[in-house]
Amino acid sequence: MKKSLVALAAGTFALGIAEFVMMGMLPDVATDLGVSIPAAGHFIAAYALGVCAGAPLLVLIARTRPLKQILLGLAALIALGNLCTAFAPEYWSMLATRFISGLPHGAFFGVGSIVADKLSDRDKVAQAIAIMTAGMTLANVLGVPAGTWISHNVSWRITFAGVGLWALVLFWLIRRWIPYLAPLPDTGILGQFRFFRHLPPWLILFATALGNGGAFCWFSYVNPLLTRVSGIAPSDMTAVMVLAGMGMLVGNLAGGRLSDRFGPGKIAFMAQGVMCCALFATFFLAPHPVCALMLMTVCTTCLFTVSAPQQLLLIRHAKGGEMLGAASVQIAFNLGNALGAWLGGLPVSAGYRYEYTTLPASALALTGCLLLLLFWLRFEAPARTVRTAA
Numbered sequence: 001m002k003k004s005l006v007a008l009a010a011g012t013f014a015l016g017i018a019e020f021v022m023m024g025m026l027p028d029v030a031t032d033l034g035v036s037i038p039a040a041g042h043f044i045a046a047y048a049l050g051v052c053a054g055a056p057l058l059v060l061i062a063r064t065r066p067l068k069q070i071l072l073g074l075a076a077l078i079a080l081g082n083l084c085t086a087f088a089p090e091y092w093s094m095l096a097t098r099f100i101s102g103l104p105h106g107a108f109f110g111v112g113s114i115v116a117d118k119l120s121d122r123d124k125v126a127q128a129i130a131i132m133t134a135g136m137t138l139a140n141v142l143g144v145p146a147g148t149w150i151s152h153n154v155s156w157r158i159t160f161a162g163v164g165l166w167a168l169v170l171f172w173l174i175r176r177w178i179p180y181l182a183p184l185p186d187t188g189i190l191g192q193f194r195f196f197r198h199l200p201p202w203l204i205l206f207a208t209a210l211g212n213g214g215a216f217c218w219f220s221y222v223n224p225l226l227t228r229v230s231g232i233a234p235s236d237m238t239a240v241m242v243l244a245g246m247g248m249l250v251g252n253l254a255g256g257r258l259s260d261r262f263g264p265g266k267i268a269f270m271a272q273g274v275m276c277c278a279l280f281a282t283f284f285l286a287p288h289p290v291c292a293l294m295l296m297t298v299c300t301t302c303l304f305t306v307s308a309p310q311q312l313l314l315i316r317h318a319k320g321g322e323m324l325g326a327a328s329v330q331i332a333f334n335l336g337n338a339l340g341a342w343l344g345g346l347p348v349s350a351g352y353r354y355e356y357t358t359l360p361a362s363a364l365a366l367t368g369c370l371l372l373l374l375f376w377l378r379f380e381a382p383a384r385t386v387r388t389a390a
Contacts, residue, residue, distance in 0.1 A: 003177035009135035016139025024148035050102020055327035083164035110327025130256025130308040141245035211368030212336030217344035217361035225354035251301035264309030265380035269372035275302035276365035
């Protein structure tokens, strides 16, 4: 089981770099391709669109395939998309290859979550999913800073070529370390979407989108917030981003362990509530650098504390469409990122200081927390009470 989870984590590591490294190398890409920085920002949006398109395409194309075979196909697609990105000669081809790179993202998380579920002990499912997701957090701690450095000092193309080559290693790891797993029962195309008739999946997806929207409403502007308001030196921001990534890693692993013990719904709404409070406190304490860094770490920890619980909850509440349900979390995550970045930019565009991004951020996080609280009260707490009584 441990080797299988390492293989899955290797996949989320590649996806984490592919998604987030572009934010740190935009000026380099823009200069090399001869476009403006705002135009280069379209490459981030293209990846997000690929994530949103990939999940339903997976249902149409691969729903009847063995799970290991699907993972192998997704690893090959990760390699293809990133290697093509490394050799993209101009704007339009780069836009296309970034879209292709995003296609396997949500699908890999969806299938990987199901595989982790099937290969883990029944009382450690959330921990298994957290180990898989740990690759994404390690990408933010190690891969993204390293890829950004390579982009600044050598070439951004080397970074994407490295992700593509890592995906080939991933292909080998999946072949060697993940056992054969039979296809999921085929409920037909319409059957895959039937779980959307019920309330729990919608509560989880909206909470995911709004909670992550709140985090990225603030995190999209964390660099100017910390340097211009908190007074942290720009030269120290690389170390600050590593600190933020460490919070993500710790939160992810803690979220899995705590969810197995206390229930994923309970841990998700509590973590979302703590993040809301930390975001709101940042509005008042941002001018104090030590407080700002402590609150930043709390926010990034809570951001990934809810990751494994949300994946597990969608699997449990998407009967007949588990693959699409688990992948839908990543769609909600990316839609939340886009919503948060846009809302966070509104007060900045209106001339307010960067700490004002935390006001819409905390409002979004609070809404997500309330949705998760409603889910826990209606669908998880009563069931756990019945099991305890039995």
